[in-house]
Amino acid sequence: MIFDTHLHLIDRSRLSYPWLANLPPLDRDWDFDSYLATAARVGITDVLHMEVDVAEADIDRETAWVAELMARPGSPLRGAISAARPESDGFEAWLDRVDRRVVRGVRRVLHVVPDAVSQDARFRANVRKLGQAGLPFDICVLQRQLPLALQLVDVCPDTSFILDHCGVPAIAAGGFEDWAASITRLAKRPNVNVKLSGISAYGPADWSLQTLRPYVTHLIERFGPGRIVWGSDSPVCTLQSTLAEWVATTNALLQDLSSEDRALILSENARRTW
Template structure:
């Protein structure tokens, strides 16, 4: 069983995505129907929808879209990781309104925001509240921002965290040492997990499995098999690959693991972190 913990769907008729105009290769509708057709053939048996940095007025609409997909018979959709604004005074009221049968986690993209956003006392106080609600927080930060992420994590010891995309290493630029050291520091925090998701987007178009291997193996070695999860990052993975190729690369990268280790990485860790039924 393979659980995709990082699926983006885009419906431009229903929801506004202000950033898409700057990324023409992704500026299209990416439907659940098209994903489902491919995912079923690739052995993906469940998916979490990852928020797509929608206009703040459309956050509830995006969650409603996921709820509708979850209600369909035979659906792969297991829940939503919702966008939110922990920097706002209304965050606690926002949490209280959430349908936790649909919303399984929260993310606020940080890599495109000022570095100090997560350093405010209000932001940190609100992230601490996620622990009481049983909601993990996905961290999407650049490699150079991982030490700032550690500051947030240390301020919120009772909240579960998931570091997206292996911490966004600059694979294309060959950067490794500073990123690897930050991954080691992150892994020392027991409430942090790592998501190996769509890292082909950070490589050059001529990447191979061996290009990715040092990064993936370092994350797994640092966190251990019981704190890593898999994600497609579809459709972002299509920038330098395809969903099919990323799934194939994943199987190649884990070929030497035991059945139990692959089961943890592919599905069971996701079930633990986001309280999913398998």
């Protein structure tokens, strides 16, 4: 069965999403019940909600909404990867008061802010505090920013990191070699895991299984099945596939692995990490 570590839910009546106006195909509500209907058909049994870059004033309200959904009878939702602002003065106070029964990790999307943010001393000190608190940090960067991700990891050796979306490879632009070299360097850091998620959205419109295979093969070779987790990146995956197609693609890409290794990637590593 599958543990989805990367579900985005959107409710524009409850929360503000400033970035949505610039991405019309996603600029609507994406509700939990619709997701669950597909999840039940494709074998998704456990879910983590991934923050959706809501307006800063809505970060706590997003977490409270996830808590409501977790409390529903039979809910497969196991927690939230919360948005946060490690670059701010208020981060430590936020970390002290956050509901750890809901918040299982933290993400600050780094490709929507200046590159200097992840190099700031306060940002790095606060990401180190996540390690002390036992909360993983999801790194969401573009391929060109992977060297910055490596710098962040190196100054926070006691924090556990998850590299989102395979490091956002520039598949459509044909940037495999540069991406692969950066992935190889990151994989040498034992506190880094990688998330197999979202990459159908980065290929050409006519992507196929063979388009994505070199990227997944390289991840498995460098990180090994014990350091890879799976995510749907729903609804972003719908830009160039459906949720069901992404699950089917994943199963095809992992078919040559043993059943034990597939289980690690699809569910067991997520249970260990979060």
